[in-house]
Amino acid sequence: IIGDIPIFVAPDSVDAWANRHLLKMDKDGRQTVSSGVPPDAFSADGQLWGNPVYDWEAHRKEQFSWWIKRIEETLKSCDIIRIDHFRGFAAYWEVPQGEKTAMNGSWVKAPGEELFVALKEKLGENLPIIAEDLGVITEDVEELRDTNNFPGMKILQFAFNVENGMLDATNAYLPHNCQYNSVIYTGTHDNNTSRGWYESLDGLTKDLVRRYLECPDDQVVWQLIRQMLLSSSKDAILPMQDWLELGQEGRMNIPSTCGTSNWSWRAKSLHLDAWRIDRLRSLIELSGRTGA
Helix, strand or coil: CEEEEECCCCCCCHHHHHCHHHECECCCCCECEEEEECCECCECCCEECCCCCECHHHHHHCCCHHHHHHHHHHCCCCCEEEEECHHHHCEEEEEECCCCCCCCCEEEECCHHHHHHHHHHHHCCCCCEEECCCCCCCHHHHHHHHHCCCCEEEEHHHCCCEECCEECCCCCCCHHHCCCCEEEECCCCCCCCHHHHHHHCCHHHHHHHHHHHCCCHHHHHHHHHHHHHHCCCCEEECCHHHHCCCCHHHCCCCCCCCCCCCCCCCCCHHHCCHHHHHHHHHHHHHCCCCCC
16 A cells, blocks of 8 residues: 655644654744746746745754654555655745745755665665655755655656657656656646546657557557556556546546545446456556566
């Protein structure tokens, strides 16, 4: 079982109320800064999340005991932890409280290596952590991930970017470029389904996807699954919706929205046709991922 935790806590969470001294808050418990990410090609204003950020010096003084307890407690419910926004352990985007956007923030370094040393001393050398390292990742983030031997994430839907009318064959998310110490997904809970994603592409990109996968339209999803399983990544995760070849209607979540359809999709036993089970079993055996 893979658990999922965000790097930051919610402003009105029990963690925030009980540990104000570990967060950047004033004497009355009000945030002085908030978390977010800077402007990029997808958002001119950046993203202002509103979560309180950590007072890392206070964490140092307590030998990172809150983080040790957090990881210990989480591992009582799961076997592996995926930490969202892993890059925040190297440096995070801090925005003065009261700002309407994330534009006027700044990068602040975080003591990620010190934290993981403390975690390893208490919990063992091989921490069962997956680093969510998507987005703009800098060398210091890669170094922190690799030094601690944490697998990163590879998302097939991010693999097919086009440059000058051609597929960028150096894209790190393409199956032939994936490194062993990674976890590969067709897509995550925040992505469209693979079929929904493919149907949303422009004609040129669709053509390049088909050429890479060597298949017609109606086999794209299964060929994505096949390429994922045959990649060098040590683990592969297949969303149920992609196994069922669902379109947009099967999407789990649209980030930064609170729509009623988010997190409402459920699998039903009637979906599980025998031929789907047999085909997936065959691909798992072919790729040597049976776990036996």
